[in-house]
Amino acid sequence: MSDWLNALPKAELHLHLEGTLEPELLFALAERNKVALPWGDVETLRKAYAFNNLQEFLDLYYAGADVLRTEQDFYDLTWAYLQKCKEQNVIHVEPFFDPQTHTDRGIPFEVVLRGIQGALKDGEKQLGIGYGLILSFLRHLSEEEAFKTLEQAMPFRDAFVAVGLDSSEVGHPPSKFQRVFDRARAEGFLTVAHAGEEGPPEYIWEALDLLKIERIDHGVRAIEDERLMQRIIDEQIPLTVCPLSNIKLRVFDHMRDHNILQMLERGVKVTVNSDDPAYFGGYVNENFQAMREHLGMTEAQAKRLAQNSLDARLVK
Numbered sequence: 001m002s003d004w005l006n007a008l009p010k011a012e013l014h015l016h017l018e019g020t021l022e023p024e025l026l027f028a029l030a031e032r033n034k035v036a037l038p039w040g041d042v043e044t045l046r047k048a049y050a051f052n053n054l055q056e057f058l059d060l061y062y063a064g065a066d067v068l069r070t071e072q073d074f075y076d077l078t079w080a081y082l083q084k085c086k087e088q089n090v091i092h093v094e095p096f097f098d099p100q101t102h103t104d105r106g107i108p109f110e111v112v113l114r115g116i117q118g119a120l121k122d123g124e125k126q127l128g129i130g131y132g133l134i135l136s137f138l139r140h141l142s143e144e145e146a147f148k149t150l151e152q153a154m155p156f157r158d159a160f161v162a163v164g165l166d167s168s169e170v171g172h173p174p175s176k177f178q179r180v181f182d183r184a185r186a187e188g189f190l191t192v193a194h195a196g197e198e199g200p201p202e203y204i205w206e207a208l209d210l211l212k213i214e215r216i217d218h219g220v221r222a223i224e225d226e227r228l229m230q231r232i233i234d235e236q237i238p239l240t241v242c243p244l245s246n247i248k249l250r251v252f253d254h255m256r257d258h259n260i261l262q263m264l265e266r267g268v269k270v271t272v273n274s275d276d277p278a279y280f281g282g283y284v285n286e287n288f289q290a291m292r293e294h295l296g297m298t299e300a301q302a303k304r305l306a307q308n309s310l311d312a313r314l315v316k
């Protein structure tokens, strides 16, 4: 990794905490919690990280999250991620977590939240990393289940800066969650949503118009709709783009085909993020490095991308 890329101060705005579960920690937590795993060892698990699409990844990601059981597990997961941030000069994070992945397995909402929040607070004090936590609804589940999750969050209202929307995109448009996002905004939450990763530009329009989002997570398919491109440029709506994720999940065939720099040069407020770094081959700096190697990203472009990430924070 080149020193100047590493030294660039940056924020990470698209990161699923469950997606930072490295195979070594996954095996350690399985042992601690006496969870039987379908993979014999770390290497076998790593070999399973070959995906043809988002759903194949999600199936493995939800299976892996089963080892997370106690407050300490969620603390350890979050703390390991924050240490990576410190190494890579990520000075601010706005991570997602998926409460339903855990509450549906019988883990209480507050156990998950206390572990994550404890590590984020320690990270701010000990590592100087600022943060804002985002509660993300699983879009393959029902609107009613999302409402139930929002209710569970209300006693801890101040722990969150925003709600988000993730999981299987196609067939689950933002409009399915319009009412729950209305309620969340009425309660003072900001909103973000995954849109235009595998789903069509129409989902990005819905996320903007119906969910009134502050940022678009992914959004790379916006390039297929010129009117949408004009809007996100005119309104400077940030896109949290995840290059290595997009290659691993076959949104683009190869990094040299990725449109992130094309978007940047057109004036879109794009940022660089790792999404699920344990599964996709790297953290923020590995994403920058891949863009340098395969897209010829210049130092000036890297600086603009890093500055965009700081400008697009929800918590300033």
Ligand code: ADE
Pocket (backbone or CB within 6 Å): 016, 019, 054, 061, 166, 167, 168, 169, 194, 197, 245, 275, 276
């Ligand atoms: N959950 C974790 N990573 C995701 C992604 N890239 N898209 C949708 N849901 C996710």
Ligand code: ZN
Pocket (backbone or CB within 6 Å): 014, 015, 016, 166, 194, 217, 275
């Ligand atoms: Zn994501």
